[in-house]
Amino acid sequence: MxxxxxxxxxxxxxxxxxxxxxxxxxxxxxxxxxxxxxxxxxxxxxxxxxxxxxVPPELFAAAEADVTLPTLAEALEAGGVHCSVPGDDKLSVLRNVVNLLKLPPQMDPEFLLQVLLAREAIGTTAVGDGIAIPHVRNPILLQDKPSPAITLCFLEKPIDFGALDGKPVRILFMLTSPTVRVHLHLLSRLAYALHDPQFRATLNLACDPVGIIEAATRFERELRR
Missing domain, CATH: 1.10.1660 (Multidrug-efflux Transporter Regulator; Chain: A; Domain 2)
Known part of the structure; x- marks a missing residue:
């Protein structure tokens, strides 16, 4: 690593x-x-x-070719696309997002929220242009989660995440994964997709779950080519 x-x-x-x-x-x-x-x-x-x-996506490909890793579209389908997620500040937004996650019964949502806030304290997960990608610093915390997922939330109102470009966050991708390898795979796929003009344009249009999944599927298809 x-x-x-x-x-x-x-x-x-x-x-x-x-x-x-x-x-x-x-x-x-x-x-x-x-x-x-x-x-x-x-x-x-x-x-x-x-x-x-x-960064080149192949840099972060899995070492073992026989392991099936989720596509961006599959991860988004697993996590869901949620519209008008409420919250008046970073704490309340993240709490509401955590409550939307499909967590295993043994996972304490408040503890997960604490870990996410600790990650934010190290450095903002806002990546600019109104987008943030909060995630646990050590994905092994979610090792009992049955499947990796990306939960996409369109916030009810923009929230200050301390982004480098100064723009408040209006779109939030929450990554949950059982291993570091899967976490790295999902993060790299998402980071690369956010540089894709068509995928970004779809995000900027509206909270359209079907359209966003279709855009993610197209992105993966083009990436394979």
Whole structure:
């Protein structure tokens, strides 16, 4: 799961000095190991998404070809598309979103909310242009969840999430997954889809569950080509 600065530079087609500058000045998460920077793939993807940097989807493909991972459309169908989710601030919005999730009986919703708020305290999950992708920092917390899902919520009114571009959040994707691999897969698929003009246009039109699932299916079809 860890990459060095030169590997990240090759994959993103940047100079290694640019990666080091991002670490030192742009808060790209990294740790020093024997004098060399090591970057976690989850941290890289989250940071790149927040800074509108496109990453190649194949970078985050599963290592084992025999494991079936959900498509974006399948994950959205599992989580559902919800319109006019109420809330006056980040806390109340996240609480209402958690209540919409299909959690296993043993999962305490209040504990999940606490973990989500802790993640927000580390750094906003808003990725700009009115979109946020809140998720638990350690997906293993949801290891008893039967299937991975992306719950899409259109908020009743825009909420300040501390986004880098200053725009309040009006669309929220909540990721829930049983393993780090599945979490990384879903996050990469979603991050890449948000750079797709047709998918973004569908999101911006209205809260249209059928249209959004169809747009996600088209995106996956084009990606396979």
């Amino acid at each position: 860890l990459m060095n600065a030169s590997e990240v530079a090759r994959l993103l087609k940047k100079d290694e000095s640019t990666i080091v500058k991002w670490i030192k000045k742009e808060k790209l998460p990294a740790v020093l190991v024997r004098g060399n920077y090591r970057i976690n793939r989850v941290d890289l993807l989250e940071w790149a998404t927040e800074h509108s940097i496109t």
